[in-house]
Amino acid sequence: MRALAAAAAGLAAALALVLAVTALGPPGGETSPEPLLSSPPAHP
């Protein structure tokens, strides 16, 4: 019974971690202030 509880705790922790990380998601960011170019830059 205690083994089952330990396994359940491990599973719950894994689920909680993944749900928390995916809920945060990747950062949204902002639109770059750089313009759409009409001349080639000297370097990347």
Added chain:
Amino acid sequence: MRRRASLVLLALAVFCTALSPLLRWYAFPRLAKVPAGHYQAVVLEAKDATLIDYATLEPRRVPKVTMVQTVKGNVEQARRVKAATGRDVVVWDTLTHAAGPDGAMVSRIPERYVFDAHSQQPVHAGGEHVDDTPVRRDGIEFKWPFLVEKRDYRYFGMMTRTSAPIHYKGTRTFRGLDVYYFEQTIPWTEVPLPRQLPLGITPDTVRQLGLERWYTTRRMFWVDPVTGAPVNGEEIHREEMRWTGHPEKKPITAFAGHVKIRPDYVAHTVATVKGQRQLVLLLTRHLPLGLLALGLALLAAALVLEARDRRAPATEVAHDGGKPERPTPGEGALSRGGSP
């Protein structure tokens, strides 16, 4: 004590083993996304190309035609599309600006490409267009999805404004990376004229002259299979102005050249992709496999501890021949609840 340690190890084993598939199949599609604010410029060149002179309507050889392709993620528009569709999307406003050897504009084509941030599938919202003409894309453009498959994809062409298959032609090694090589050939097709042409010429002017624009290309991409980012691209591109209703008249070559990414941009792209692919590999391969191995090792350790814990009392019993411990008289009296 040993029993408690085996339970902790078991919990950790389940944690690691469960985390492995959760990361690969639940977290990865939700975390691996093209950043909404991505900005990138690429310079392409066609050396010893042929270019139409709109003043004389004659083709001429030029040492170089340069194309600057800028991609700019429109974060505000992406948020609006997400609010409307509920999907995480990326909105790319792009500009393909072609210039002759003197730097004068040859053509200038803006685009808006709206796509799913993970799968790269087009999303039909937010004003997708090519050269301010609304389009409805199917297939991919600019970038392949994460974890590219060895199969043909549908690729959207800015010139024809339609999608056609782009064929997987095998795996190649490009600057130390194993990449998938894709190729697409577009046969001679009539295509719209760009809205912005040199010398203030408009598409209507060209049509009034009795000309129409035709195009063919062989498009080649070397794609990193992990990130889906092309690390190199080339096009053998030809454009002609043909006389409407007069197939007997000789067409005018508007452009002919082998377009390649400028070498410094290739080197920069390869370096960027080499860094980004490690993040994708971490989520899809290194962490899931590492966690699975760790989980199995922890499970084995938990089982060993548990087995030792169970064997210990039995061993103690076996050492004295299996006879039950004889209680001292005092202990026996206490255990039976008697008084001394």
